[in-house]
Amino acid sequence: MGDIALKKRSEVPAEYKWKLEDMFETDEQWEKEVEQTLLLIDEVSQFKGHLADNEIKFLKFLELEDRINYHLARIIVYSNQRSHEDTAVSKYQAYASRAESVMVKAASALSFADPEILAMSEENIEEFCKAESKLLHYKWAIEKIRRKKAHTLSQAEENILAQVKEVTSAPDNIFSMFNNADVKFPYITDVEGNKIRITHGNFIDFLMSKDRSLRKQVFREVYGTYKKWGNTISATYISQLKNDQFLANVRKYGSAREMYLSKGNIPQSVYDNLIETVHAHLPALHEYMSLRKKMLGVEHLHMYDLFVPIVSDVDMKYSFDEAKDTVARALLPMGEEYTSILEDGMESGWIDVYENENKRSGAYSWGAYGTHPYVLLNYQDNLDGIFTLAHEMGHAMHTYFSNRTQSVTYADYSIFVAEVASTCNESLLMHYLLENCADENQKKYLVCHYLDGFRTTLFRQAQLAEFEHIAHERIAAGEALTKESLNQIWYDLNVLYYGPDMKVDEEIAYEWMRIPHFYTPYYVYQYSTGYSAAVAFSKMIIEDGKPAVDKYINNFLCGGCSKDPIDLLKSAGVDMSTPKPVDDALNVFEDYLKKLEITV
Template sequence: MEKKKLKKRNEVDRKYKWAIEDLFPNDVEWKKEFALTKDLIPKISSYQGKLSESAETLFEFWQLHDEISLHLERVYVYANQKYHEDTGESTYQALSNQATNLSVQVSSALSFMVPEILSIPEETLNSFLVSNQELKTYEFAIKEIIRQKPHTLSTEMEELIADTGEMADAPDSIFSMFNNADLKFPEIKNEDGEMVELTHGRYVSFLESSDRRVRQEAFQTLYATYKKFKNTLAATFSANVKQEAFYAKVRKYPSTLAKELDKSNVPLSVYTNLIDVVHENLPLLHRYVSLRKKLLGLNELHMYDLYTPIVKDAGMKIDFEAAKEMVYNGLEPLGDKYRAALKEGFDNHWIDVYENEGKRSGAYSWGAYGTHPYVLLNYQDTLDHVFTLAHEMGHALHSYHSDAALPITYAGYRIFVAEVASTCNEALLMEYLLGKTQKRQERAYLINHFLEQFRTTLYRQTMFAEFEMITHQKSMDGEALTSDTLCKLYRDLNIQYFGNDIVVDPEIDMEWARIPHFYNAFYVYQYATGYSAAIALSRKILKEGKPAVDDYIGKFLSGGSSDYPIELLKKAGVDMSTREPVEQALGLFGKLLDEMEELMA
């Protein structure tokens, strides 16, 4: 059977393309704004050494900071989105590189800002805020800089620390180069008996295969390849842990974990509560694993059996027009105003829908302050892609509301809450679909989709977070992170998390070696907390209606980064500093599991 050839960009129907011209009508206008942004850089430097002169001077500088941020964001987003339309197009490769270089120049010019503000006595800064009402717009940003003062060093030391940045990135760079460029896997036989090279991308689809031989061969081949380099990978991992510990010590934090959580002012209890509550609810995951074993009809469930579907998709083919209608109807609990903005996005070319030759893979939401958000999809007619549409429009409407409510300084939102709005949309859509289907097979398929989200996002990412916490602590205690130490620890966690009804294959001991997020310390826990917060918010919206929606949109979606993420969520009625949201999410997992067991009995 001949594979359908992808369309070239100019062959795609206009109605399925985003309106990038809403940012700039053409490249000529982009070049004008690029030049304008570049011309503002010397103006930044003219303020160096003068920020303490008066409240008016500090306000003027911050206004300039906002102005250049606005222009740079527009320049950067346009160049990269045009590049993503067709990555083979050399014109936009060049524009993307120019935008990146301009961004580096701006960052360098602004590097004096924080140390200089910190050199101003706190009482002087407070008097500036009292005497200049316009400056009060930036009060939270100024106070956040002050909050970090105990961990900020002298100007000379900060410059020295900045100069070590390239060395600090070395473990991550080495791992990335090894994992993405140098590491090659052997060929394996696919479902049709053809020899195919195993790659990172193909590995996921092989694990989802209905052919167990393919799953096993892919799993064993991948980890056998990593195992050949186990000592090198352990040394690289250990070097990254040590460099993180060095910066924690230099910045006067008791641990790397404390340093990373402090970036968003997140209490340590958020991290430890997550792990504790997940531990208490591991029996639910063990039950799900047992159900998977039963439904697959296996005498032994292995680690390579965790991703293959246990319920067929019941032939659900959903074209893009139907997907939009499904998402619009599914988000009815969020009210008419939210759905009006959603429809505006659907009808006015916010979305780049279909794959074309050279288009960037995956899906994302992005955009520049002052214009509407954009969503990139590579839509296929599947239920998974309907959920992707709901997810990315969740991001887009988070940005839409934050941008409308706030100045550019606060419009962006922090990583801790980045996945909340998107996942909340998915949870509401799921409730809608479950509410309207009576077909047993369809309902089982939907519930299994939901259960898998819990397993892969809440349970698995928490296991990763626990692995990180233990390894960083071991290193701080002076214990060497050898390949044997890391493999044993990772194996023990898998046994604990997945229970007795699965064979914890020896190959899985090496999985730690292929997780790129471990090179961005204490990042992964935010997937699990964000998911828990989103589930809690969706339940609140479904139960309480308009008051919960008003808090969610008016205080959270419109909050950007105008307050700390924990505080923004509290305003919407979810307190992530307590155990309750994680307990509530896992309670829902338990109810879904109960129903799945009944459906498939």
């Protein structure tokens, strides 16, 4: 659908728009809240240098910080979501910019707190908690700050590191400018004779084309472009690796990985377990590649054959009403309370459904404490559309239960668990669709969709995680990394992961160069662990029913960040400190692979 056919925001029927007035009835109310928040931020200065004075002062500061965070979230979410409805409205661009400056002002005003809390003695904090029982509520939040004590430097050194941050964030900024603004891919001619420029946005669409020569051409052009920039990108990434090593050394961590995982108190064994368990199941991925080769009927399977659908002529269409109904029925195993909140949310202004002129692309779930969550979609009537709805409503329900149960102090869940609830919903939806599908070709299509989900999330993100860990380890060992050695690491991993039936094209050696996540170090592994936990939960929910559902909702969805992420998941029945969830998830992959093999 071209832009001409897109409706203006004002033309979209109200039932397909989210109700941001549930947060602020008018823009004037938002402006008023900004002013109130700035007054609260001004109050912070009276506490600087005085947190250790007495328990009342300490408590009043922590309560003020909670109030600021509460209002800040409302200001940021409302202004950004208004801006996302129609990115051309300058009023809301200005609102979002103003919200950001308020956030920066708050962060700056509150920056003294952690060093002061770290300077307090254990005895001092214990005495304060005995004298003022309301401080017990903050005990866990304080403990999380105090974990950093061994890695926190003197005030002068911390000040230097804060100033260095602008320098150490340079690789990320340089890559981002290069990848989003500077790099240009060539034009290609499609099957209809149209000249189209390859972009980040249409690259995968081209790789899904049935025209193999087109796929090959696009693949070669994209990676040929990165090859030309190889020296620049390698120098940028090696700088990132050296920054990580520098910060880990200065902060007295054993490694960059230990430093990054310590933020969620994640044991390093979780990372190692993931890689080792994925390696143990690589024969199944090799088998899937062999099957893909057979179903495509090609003599050699190439890296540009990974995205083209191997079951064709399936057109699964769902109107938005059908999608809502299907998702609600698929999630019935979650119990009456969950499904009634879900259905209510889908009907009462949580979701912004369709694309309109200048609306932000993609999909997300977001919300501020004290109001219901919101979901932005650009709904299309296809299989991806229904899975996106299930996914984003999973996030929304996680936020809903977390906010309902936890105080503002502990409502925000950590990145490590962020994708679990959303992917668990997708898994339950897939189970439902397969159980209720009579058409054999559609069933095959669904199974392939599921297997590809495993390949692109669990296997691929583990492969990316393995690459960045090898690169970090080599820097730590004092080895000189080069463009050639990074290319070789990535190429060898592709040979290892995809197996003997894949002809690993030489261009794939440059693929690591296009991955922005490498500039957020030790992040991607969480996609694989989250996916594994989600598959484990969905299996327990289907097999064990109510007891599993109760644990999942009460101990996990309602948990926020009231415990470390590993402990939260463990209390709900999935122990990510062991290899079992990853192993179990990959066994599910193997079961579905067998189902597909039988039909071919």
